[in-house]
Amino acid sequence: MIKIFTVDAFTDKPFKGNPAAVCLPDSELSGSVMQDIAFEMNLSETAFVDRKENGFGLRWFTPKAEVELCGHATLASAHVLWQEKLLSPGDEAVFHTLYKGILTAKKSDKGITLDFPSNPPFESDRMEILEKALGVKAVSFSETDDHYLLELNSESELKNLRPDFAILETLPKFGIIITCRSQQDGLDFISRFFAPSKGVKEDPVTGSAHCVLAPYWSEKLGKKDLRAYQASERGGYLSVSVDDDRVMITGNAVTLISGELTL
8 A cells, every 4th residue: 555645736725736646655666666656647747755764765757757857746745744744844855866866845834945956048049840839939049958948928928829739749858838927916927838748738837847937037037036827727826036056946735635555
């Protein structure tokens, strides 16, 4: 039996934000078993958390592949650790990951704050095939090792966009981030995120994408602390803060389902 939970992350309301599964196995699972469980759960991410000497091991799987970094499933994992009293409310959650080293999470009255690596994008040449797939002309075009980042003119253009996922899935980089400055009071920018080659056509709320978005908008707007909204069908709010080569990402989480997985 494996304890398993489904948690809506980056929201304080059920059925909003981004759902993740969190598994707490008593013994080590193989990568293939974890991938099978993630496929069965059929959520954008399933997290596997196991106790280590100085914290917890953490890995993330989409229904199709393991990923190097996932924000909402890390938030969900930390939430479950406090919920199940595996951590005291004042304790810091310390996660040992395969690809991004040690990640931490802290709980406060504002929510759960993740300490993640910053991933600032660099300006690059315009890609006509990507703009064709999105059906837009970008204000600016930049990228990271794994992402394309396009800034658009307006919220309406961003929200009404309907991508050609067949084209997006063929691109060399797996993540496509689109963003624009927000026209709403209390928000600095909004975004959407697509990763069809990883089995996630549109991710509802993406913490790792904000490791790219936070330094991008911090430089453009000249401020360290920003408020963001990811404009997926479910939608979710995040507070982000840039601190040198780190990005602090704050959000809330709600448990919907808890149970046991039988293997």
